[in-house]
Amino acid sequence: MDTAKESQLSDAPQALDSPAFGRRPVKPGRRGRVLAGAAVAVVAAVVGVGALGLGGGEPDLAGGGVVRPGGTVKVTxxxxxxxxxxxxxxxxxxEMPLxxxxxxxxxxxxxxGASVKRGGAVLRVDDRPVVLLYGALPMYRDLSATAMESPSQNSAGGSGGGGDRPGGDDPGEAGLAAAGITGQAGGTDTAGAAGAEDSSRVGAGVAGPVRGADVRQFERNLAALGYTGFTVDDEFSVKTAQAVKRWQKAxxxxxxGVVKAGDLVYAGGPIRVARxxxxxGAEVSAEAVSYSSxxxxVTVAASAADMxxxxxxxxxxxxxxGGATARGKVSSVGADASPAAGDAASGGAASGGGEGGGAEDPTVPVVITFADQKGLGRLESGPVTVQYVGxxxxxxxxxxxxxLVALAxxxxxxxxxxxxSPESQSTGAYVAVKTxxxxxxxxxxxxxxxxxGMTVRIPK
Known part of the structure; x- marks a missing residue:
């Protein structure tokens, strides 16, 4: 990985005057020694610049040409x-499996490579489509407005009277039957009916329609597909079931009116079939279809030491x-660093003494996304260079x-x-500057x- 690193020089000279660079500060006076010292200092500065990752050597000038010791350049x-x-x-x-x-x-x-959007089929099982919807929650249960019944309420007769017959004495029973919620106790004893309903909800009897965040997620998708007539909330109501029937017909x-757990899969948005x-003709499996965005x-294995x-x-x-450029944004940064390629290849064996083990820094995955996909042209894959201006x-x-020369x-x-030159200051032949x-x-x-426009010399 190529990384161009920049640094900032401090006003204090110790960064470039340290013994590590083998330099001595320039002292005023004794001009012959000053110039000789300057030459040593400048040579050391080149070494120091290289050590700091600032280029060093003979950098190109803005107007072309090369900086050479003994030459002159202008302040631009x-x-x-x-x-x-x-x-x-x-x-x-x-890639991830659906x-x-x-x-x-x-x-x-x-x-x-096929693209699938909301409402599209990702595969067919037993000639039934498995439909893609958008959401974070997985499909983990059936969704319906049908009540559950206790065995006692399914039996004939009983103190409640009408059993599960459609259209009993209770005027609300016909409506419940039409909604697919049967098995409510009939009869004219209002208090008895209320008690039966209460006990059924506490025990294993009649439970209301399915409720939960997964219902809201499904209803939001159903409405986005154009099937409306219900309130988007946490309850799978009778009206929701009616909209589901229209969707199933299409x-x-x-x-x-019942949505089975196997009828749907959820993803964060449109997907691309990866493989x-x-x-x-085979049995469906967990690896039946894998997808990507x-x-x-663009994905970057960024050095953990330069983030x-x-x-x-x-x-x-x-x-x-080809040289074209596109504007992108850092979308996500991994939380964990992966071993460097050399470390992975060596398998972490301490006794190996192998070649290149640990030669590179661990890396962190960085994802860059693009609002304008057309700006990427027709290319679907390939190596790129990511540039960031700080x-x-x-x-x-x-x-x-x-x-630059360090002053004593x-x-x-x-x-x-x-x-x-009149620009020369009390430092002798040098003009003090702030970097x-x-x-x-x-x-x-x-x-x-x-x-x-001032002309300055690059000491030999």
């Missing part, structure tokens, strides 16, 4: 940006094969980093190309003695 005005570039992979994201609850023989399967299914794990996205750019909501630019400084003075009294300076953002081998500089 422009924009500096911290930019991170990492490798990613364009595709449809991870949680199909149906049992029986597979009689139809979609082809790989699907060519028996019009029962099928069975053949037509219907929208293209500053990978913050949810950050806007990024993705460079596609801090940015506009309209600032900049010089190549290798032009603190801070950094520049050497004017003309040693007798800011560093990016692409250039540093932001400011101060009373530095100006746009």
């Amino acid at each position: 005005r422009g924009t500096l940006s911290e930019e991170t570039a990492v490798k990613g992979e364009l595709g449809y994201g991870p 949680p199909v609850k149906a049992s029986g023989t597979v009689t139809w399967l979609p082809h790989r 699907l060519g299914m028996p019009e029962t 099928t794990g069975v053949q037509v 219907a929208a293209r996205m 500053a750019w990978a913050q949810q909501g950050n806007r990024v630019t993705v460079e596609l094969p 801090r940015e400084r506009r309209d600032v003075l900049t010089v190549p980093v290798v032009a 009294e603190g801070g950094y300076g520049l050497e004017p190309a003309d040693a007798k 800011g953002l560093v990016a692409d081998g250039r540093a932001e500089v400011s101060g009373p003695g530095v100006r746009e």
Whole structure:
């Protein structure tokens, strides 16, 4: 993974003057030694810049050309940006099996790459469609408005009178029967009927329609498909059952008003069929159909040690094969780091002493999504480069980093190309500057003695 890292120079010189860089601060006076010391300091600065990941070597200038020791460059005005570039992979994201609850023989399967939206069939089992709806809850039970009955209420006669006959003496019984809720005790004894109803709800007798968050989720989908006439709530009512019958008729299914657990599968939105794990004629299994997102996205195995750019909501630019670019957003960042490729290959054997084990940082999965799918063109998969611009400084003075010299009294300076230039300050042949953002081998500089167009020397 390629990562362009930028840093910021401190006003205090110790970062570049540390013994690790083998440098000595430049001292005023004794010009011959000052210049010699400057040469050593600049050479060390190049090493230090490389160690900090700032480029080093001979960076290209904005107007072309190469910075060489002993040469001169001009102080220019422009924009500096911290930019991170990492490798990613364009595709449809991870594959997951559909949680199909149906049992029986597979009689139809979609082809790989097919898109399925709400209300579409993901497969057919015993020639019944298994329909895709949108939601987070899985389909785990049958949904209906039919009451459950206790054995005592199914028996003939009894103190309640009419048993489960449709149209008994209770004027509300006909309505219950029409709704498919039968088995209520009849008779004219209102108090007795109320007591029977109460005891049936406490015990194993008549229970009301199915209720719960899964009902609301289903009703919301049913309404979105255009089957209305009921209130979207937590209760599977008689009116819901009537809408289900209309939906079942359109699907060519028996019009029962009951939704079986195997009739539906839920996903977060439209899906793309990634692969099928069975053949037509085989028994349905948990791996019958696997799916991925219907929208293209980019996945990045980001280094766990360099995650500053990978913050949810950050806007990024993705460079596609061929040079085109698209704008995306960091959608999700994994919570767990995976072992580096070298660690995984070595199997974590401490005694192996193998090649490359642990040579790379652990990685964290990062997903980038795109609001404009057309901006990705027709490409469905392939390697891409993800670029993120962090801090940015506009309209600032900049010089190549290798032009900076650490001063003994603190801070950094520049050497004017003309040693007798009026810009020279009390530091001898150097102009003291304040440093800011560093990016692409250039540093932001400011101060009373530095100006746009000023020519400075890169010491030998």
